[in-house]
Amino acid sequence: MNWLLTIAPVAALIAMAMSLTHLLPIGVSLALNDGTLPIWILSMALNFAAGAVLWLSTRRQKRELNLREGILLVVSVWTGGALFASVPILLTIPQITFTDAYFEAVSGLTATGATVLIELDNLPPSVNVWRALLQWLGGMGVIVLVVAVLPMLGVGGRQISKSEIPGPMKDEQLTPRVTQTAKGLWLIYAALTLACALAYHAAGMSPLDALIHSFTTLSLGGFSSHDASLGYFNSAAVDMVAICFMMIAGLNFATHFMVWRTKSLRPYVRDTEVRYFVLVIGGSIAGIAMLLYGSGVYPDFFTAVRYAAFNIISVGTTTGYSTADYNMWPVFAPLWILFLGTFLSCSGSTGGGIKMMRAVILYRQVYREIKSLAHPYAINPVKVAGQVVADPIVFAVLGFFFVWIVLLVSMTLILGWTGLDAMTAFSAVVASLNNIGPGLHQVGPATNFAVLTAFQTWVCTFAMLLGRLELFALLVVFTPAFWRK
Amino acid sequence: MRIVILGAGQVGSSVAESLVSEANDITVVDTDAARLRKLQDQFDLRTVVGNAGHPATLERAGARDADMILAVTQSDETNLVACKLAATMFNVPTKIARIRAADYLSHPEMFGSEFFSVDTVICPEQMLTDYIGKLIEFPESLQVLEFAEGTVSLVAVRAFHGGPLVGQELQTIRKHLPNLDTRVAAIFRHDSPIIPDATTVIEAGDEVFFIAATENIRGIMHELRRMDKPVKRVMIGGGGNIGRRLAKAIEDRYDVKIIEYNRAGAELLAAELRSTLVLVGDVTDENLLQSESIGDMDVYCALTNDDENNIMSSLLAKRMGVRRVVALINRSSYVNLVQAGAIDIAISPAQATIGTLLAHVRQGDCVAVHSLRRGAAEALELVAHGDANSSKVVGRRIEEIDLPKGATIGAVVRTHEQSVESGSDDESDAANGNGKAKARKKPVVERQVLIAHHDTVIEPNDHVIVFVINKRIVPKVEKLFQVSIGFL
Numbered sequence: 004m005n006w007l008l009t010i011a012p013v014a015a016l017i018a019m020a021m022s023l024t025h026l027l028p029i030g031v032s033l034a035l036n037d038g039t040l041p042i043w044i045l046s047m048a049l050n051f052a053a054g055a056v057l058w059l060s061t062r063r064q065k066r067e068l069n070l071r072e073g074i075l076l077v078v079s080v081w082t083g084g085a086l087f088a089s090v091p092i093l094l095t096i097p098q099i100t101f102t103d104a105y106f107e108a109v110s111g112l113t114a115t116g117a118t119v120l121i122e123l124d125n126l127p128p129s130v131n132v133w134r135a136l137l138q139w140l141g142g143m144g145v146i147v148l149v150v151a152v153l154p155m156l157g158v159g160g161r162q163i164s165k166s167e168i169p170g171p172m173k174d175e176q177l178t179p180r181v182t183q184t185a186k187g188l189w190l191i192y193a194a195l196t197l198a199c200a201l202a203y204h205a206a207g208m209s210p211l212d213a214l215i216h217s218f219t220t221l222s223l224g225g226f227s228s229h230d231a232s233l234g235y236f237n238s239a240a241v242d243m244v245a246i247c248f249m250m251i252a253g254l255n256f257a258t259h260f261m262v263w264r265t266k267s268l269r270p271y272v273r274d275t276e277v278r279y280f281v282l283v284i285g286g287s288i289a290g291i292a293m294l295l296y297g298s299g300v301y302p303d304f305f306t307a308v309r310y311a312a313f314n315i316i317s318v319g320t321t322t323g324y325s326t327a328d329y330n331m332w333p334v335f336a337p338l339w340i341l342f343l344g345t346f347l348s349c350s351g352s353t354g355g356g357i358k359m360m361r362a363v364i365l366y367r368q369v370y371r372e373i374k375s376l377a378h379p380y381a382i383n384p385v386k387v388a389g390q391v392v393a394d395p396i397v398f399a400v401l402g403f404f405f406v407w408i409v410l411l412v413s414m415t416l417i418l419g420w421t422g423l424d425a426m427t428a429f430s431a432v433v434a435s436l437n438n439i440g441p442g443l444h445q446v447g448p449a450t451n452f453a454v455l456t457a458f459q460t461w462v463c464t465f466a467m468l469l470g471r472l473e474l475f476a477l478l479v480v481f482t483p484a485f486w487r488k
Numbered sequence: 489m490r491i492v493i494l495g496a497g498q499v500g501s502s503v504a505e506s507l508v509s510e511a512n513d514i515t516v517v518d519t520d521a522a523r524l525r526k527l528q529d530q531f532d533l534r535t536v537v538g539n540a541g542h543p544a545t546l547e548r549a550g551a552r553d554a555d556m557i558l559a560v561t562q563s564d565e566t567n568l569v570a571c572k573l574a575a576t577m578f579n580v581p582t583k584i585a586r587i588r589a590a591d592y593l594s595h596p597e598m599f600g601s602e603f604f605s606v607d608t609v610i611c612p613e614q615m616l617t618d619y620i621g622k623l624i625e626f627p628e629s630l631q632v633l634e635f636a637e638g639t640v641s642l643v644a645v646r647a648f649h650g651g652p653l654v655g656q657e658l659q660t661i662r663k664h665l666p667n668l669d670t671r672v673a674a675i676f677r678h679d680s681p682i683i684p685d686a687t688t689v690i691e692a693g694d695e696v697f698f699i700a701a702t703e704n705i706r707g708i709m710h711e712l713r714r715m716d717k718p719v720k721r722v723m724i725g726g727g728g729n730i731g732r733r734l735a736k737a738i739e740d741r742y743d744v745k746i747i748e749y750n751r752a753g754a755e756l757l758a759a760e761l762r763s764t765l766v767l768v769g770d771v772t773d774e775n776l777l778q779s780e781s782i783g784d785m786d787v788y789c790a791l792t793n794d795d796e797n798n799i800m801s802s803l804l805a806k807r808m809g810v811r812r813v814v815a816l817i818n819r820s821s822y823v824n825l826v827q828a829g830a831i832d833i834a835i836s837p838a839q840a841t842i843g844t845l846l847a848h849v850r851q852g853d854c855v856a857v858h859s860l861r862r863g864a865a866e867a868l869e870l871v872a873h874g875d876a877n878s879s880k881v882v883g884r885r886i887e888e889i890d891l892p893k894g895a896t897i898g899a900v901v902r903t904h905e906q907s908v909e910s911g912s913d914d915e916s917d918a919a920n921g922n923g924k925a926k927a928r929k930k931p932v933v934e935r936q937v938l939i940a941h942h943d944t945v946i947e948p949n950d951h952v953i954v955f956v957i958n959k960r961i962v963p964k965v966e967k968l969f970q971v972s973i974g975f976l
Contacts, residue, residue, distance in 0.1 A: 378765060378767065378779075378780065379779065380747075380767040380768055380769050380776050380779065380780065381765050381766060381767050381768075382751075382754045382755055382757075382758040382766045382767070382768055383758070383766075384755065384758045384759055386759070389762070390759075391755075391758070391759040
């Protein structure tokens with residue numbers, strides 16, 4: 004077990020860095036005087052102390068991480084990070100169980116957006132800021148941020164980013180150095196967040212709400228400081244801002260990086276995922292708006308378009324805001340919206356699900372099978388954007404999809420066994436595994452995950468972690484081969 | 489002319505062969521001594537063994553006194569370096585390089601005198617691809633050659649029973665086609681040329697060469713033979729350099745299938761081509777052809793590196809029902825064997841590409857040369873310079889010009905330069921710039937095509953398209969177009 008120690012100093016540094024992030028809720032608490040200041044200081048101290056002790060006892064470990072250690076580091080940071088992050092939630096909210104506090108922290112760090120808390124409007128503002136901040140940190144991956152810092156401490160970062168940056172084509176590099184790439188991505192992420200906050204404020208939000216919602220928009224998390232989510236503002240301008248920034252965050256940040264680098268919009272045009280992303284969103288909005296208008300849910304067509312567009316993009320990009328209780332819409336609409344959430348987000352975005360890239364590859368693979376029946380001599384490579392996708396990647400995608408389906412079915416069955424109705428069980432698993440947030444029925448947009456029992460909550464927590472760590476990174480830890488020397 | 493040819497490969501050898509017969513002093517440079525020895529045994533030329541990209545080799549090859557250097561080695565880089573050396577160290581006036589990489593070709597500025605000093609870039613594979621592309625576009629033709637930047641075309645077709653003009657005298661063309669002006673430049677009957685006049689009768693089986701403005705070709709072809717339905721499906725045998733380029737060029741317009749023997753090569757092809765169906769297998773594999781329903785193909789092009797394979801697979805394809813078969817055949821003896829038999833068109837790569845080079849070797853202001861009928865005949869585009877006093881052609885009616893027997897003037901292209909300030913010209917220039925070395929800016933020109941009649945008067949700077957049925961009289965035609973000394 005000696006090799007486990009190699010990740011300790013890095014994990015310790017991350018813990019200490021996380022203690023610094025407490026400065027934001029501390030600032031909010033000071034400014035608004037919401038009476039939670041001692042809790043934040045305690046949590047910060049705890050975080051820092053744990054990190055410092057670990058670092059002091061293991062700092063002699065200076066070896067480069069190998070792939071296995073990298074994976075273990077990622078997993079322990081997500082699970083352990085959520086543990087530390089749940090401490091202030093546990094202390095500030097009366098009568099909350101550890102299960103619920105941990106669920107809330109995981110939902111934050113995985114940018115899922117499912118919540119077990121009620122009366123969000125009455126929570127101390129600093130707690131809402133903390134929840135949003137967790138999503139913001141989690142959104143792009145705490146690790147990507149750390150990758151920018153780690154090399155300065157003499158620790159290589161490539162292995163970490165390999166299991167961290169989402170999407171099937173991970174080896175595609177933007178700059179020669181991971182650090183540079185991470186810094187570039189981080190800068191774009193931060194700049195877009197700032198732009199989003201300003202836009203929200205201009206659209207009529209208070210500065211605090213604008214900050215909270217910009218954090219959870221760019222991370223495609225979906226936490227809100229209001230029970231009614233973005234429906235609280237009931238403003239077309241706010242909806243518009245959210246739609247724009249959710250779509251931006253749903254695209255590959257590497258593409259944003261290329262746009263910023265080349266100062267032209269051509270990378271968007273050349274990105275296959277962008278094309279399908281826009282097409283699917285456009286088609287879905289048109290179809291669902293017509294359905295809503297036709298079945299008389301909304302009296303005029305433009306209102307139907309507005310609500311359809313917002314909720315489709317929100318759930319499709321796995322954000323999870325809502326401005327309407329789409330549970331009440333004709334049954335096709337909520338199911339389609341939930342289905343979009345499983346694949347719409349582009350690889351390299353902050354969204355969840357199997358990602359558009361994998362969906363495109365799966366579709367092309369099916370097409371290839373059919374074509375090779377008609378032309379047995381033909382060579383039909385799976386191509387994306389004119390590039391051949393190597394067979395090992397196709398196999399990996401097929402494997403990923405298989406595992407995803409197996410998990411979806413088995414966890415739905417487990418929840419069903421514990422007594423949930425079929426729609427609630429299924430939608431809760433879909434919403435958690437794909438980091439969407441709200442499901443349907445009992446866990447729908449108008450209600451939340453508070454109805455679940457402790458065991459059911461743990462299942463969903465596990466599903467969220469699985470989804471965010473792209474299934475395999477977490478599953479591999481449970482295989483004996485991983486622990487063998 | 490003193491010409492140094494770098495590279496004794498397929499292009500280098502065949503160029504040397506054609507140039508040596510035109511009274512030029514040829515030196516061929518190559519690293520392969522055996523290949524050079526073979527060439528030297530066959531032809532009257534000098535050979536130098538060495539790396540064409542080294543100054544010492546060029547020095548030994550006599551670059552200092554050379555009028556022209558032709559860099560056609562296998563390596564683009566060697567060709568570029570040789571041209572640069574020839575320009576800076578030896579002051580060779582004309583430098584021609586064979587460049588294959590598309591990446592180089594897409595940057596015409598790098599061939600300028602301040603960079604690699606290449607006067608003309610040639611890409612034989614591209615020329616062949618264009619050539620075959622034309623044959624697919626006009627499936628009834630045997631050959632389509634363009635002059636004056638594509639405004640005039642010379643088309644060879646075989647007259648068939650049932651064509652409206654077959655069995656008629658040539659003068660009836662005017663009655664059949666009152667709005668389309670054309671001129672029959674030559675007729676080959678049983679492989680021997682006939683100089684046509686108004687009373688010549690076209691017979692079934694004749695190979696008819698006619699000249700017309702490019703936009704009129706389709707209408708005229710319609711008169712000579714019944715029109716086939718347009719080509720939709722094309723199969724290409726062989727995914728080498730030419731097959732790949734051809735598939736890439738036509739895959740947007742036709743339904744294309746390509747067969748490649750080598751699996752790794754096929755995978756590369758599949759990666760590069762967008763809508764083409766790439767098949768792995770042997771072009772002579774009957775089962776493969778059958779399962780890809782070759783009988784429904786409109787055109788089959790056999791473009792492998794192997795003559796025998798091309799011939800066999802073409803014969804097979806033809807028997808299985810392909811409408812039209814085009815085969816690439818290097819050996820001229822094979823060409824004569826199969827042309828006009830089962831294989832509709834046999835293309836000799838060397839003959840199809842040599843024209844561009846010949847244009848630079850010729851005396852007078854020769855813009856384009858197309859080699860026809862495997863080098864026996866030639867079509868030239870010449871510029872008439874001077875005035876009525878200094879030139880033997882300018883200011884004269886065509887009937888007054890003392891053309892040697894066997895030469896006919898097919899058409900005259902007159903350019904009217906307009907000084908229109910237009911930015912869009914540069915764009916279209918860049919778009920057409922693929923393969924053209926000179927990125928010179930052209931003023932907006934309007935080209936007027938005059939099909940030659942006995943009373944057409946030639947004006948200064950006209951481009952005259954001359955058809956020569958026998959290559960031996962080419963020098964006489966060139967001499968005719970040279971401006972007499974008094975003018976200089």
